[in-house]
Amino acid sequence: MDQPDAFSARCPTRQILDRIADKWTVLLLGLLASRTMRFNELRRGVDGLSQKVLSQTLKSLERDGLVTRAAYPTVPVTVEYAITDLGRTLAATLEPLRLWAEGHMEAVEKARIDFDQRQQAAA
């Protein structure tokens, strides 16, 4: 049987990589790794994330077995999102990514300025 290989477009791994290598996935799993949260709590936790995309992303994460959704018949309804064991293993590999972005922000911004100046000089 074939080895999983993300470099091959036909491998299901490719599609999974596309889903997990996603800004919102990184941030949402980052939040849920610390504790269970409600829908609007997540919405407030991730600035700039619309209700529609949050809803879509959570549904994908649930379908992929990364989070669970629990609805309680209170009035109004209460819904709790929790990370699964599988999701926790992913969150552990995603956290360094967020930390890299935060830690190397200045280096990247400097590189951009240098690059843009070289472009300017060439033109």
Place this chain on the structure above:
Amino acid sequence: MDQPDAFSARCPTRQILDRIADKWTVLLLGLLASRTMRFNELRRGVDGLSQKVLSQTLKSLERDGLVTRAAYPTVPVTVEYAITDLGRTLAATLEPLRLWAEGHMEAVEKARIDFDQRQQAAA
């Protein structure tokens, strides 16, 4: 001064996260981590990646200081893409992501089947 915070839409970190949490970035840096490669070599190495998107992505990676581009005036022209030290630190955090996708592919696919069946049963 503000702490970098990817959860805030205004922080530059967010934009950087958006660029690095990308399928093609993961795969391209994965290839370049092992050795310097030519344009068409990268194209062949990443199945399903169009010439246009490869070109765009490489330009972004170069601008962000993650890869370097060296053109040699041969006929026809030879262009070598190499990873930088900064890029290497990112590649090191991206590789676990690709490995996670490859390693947990079956678990995710199983979760999807289960989820879809529950949806079916509910409808």
Place this chain on the structure above:
DNA sequence: CAGTATCCACGTCGATACTG
């Protein structure tokens, strides 16, 4: 070989309004 330029189909996203 290593791109760029152009066109267009497509999906994604935000905004808005509505519901149990």
Place this chain on the structure above:
DNA sequence: CAGTATCGACGTGGATACTG
């Protein structure tokens, strides 16, 4: 509170053709 439905603007991406 936690969504869904609809719409329209937008950008992304593929296919194709062309260039130094």
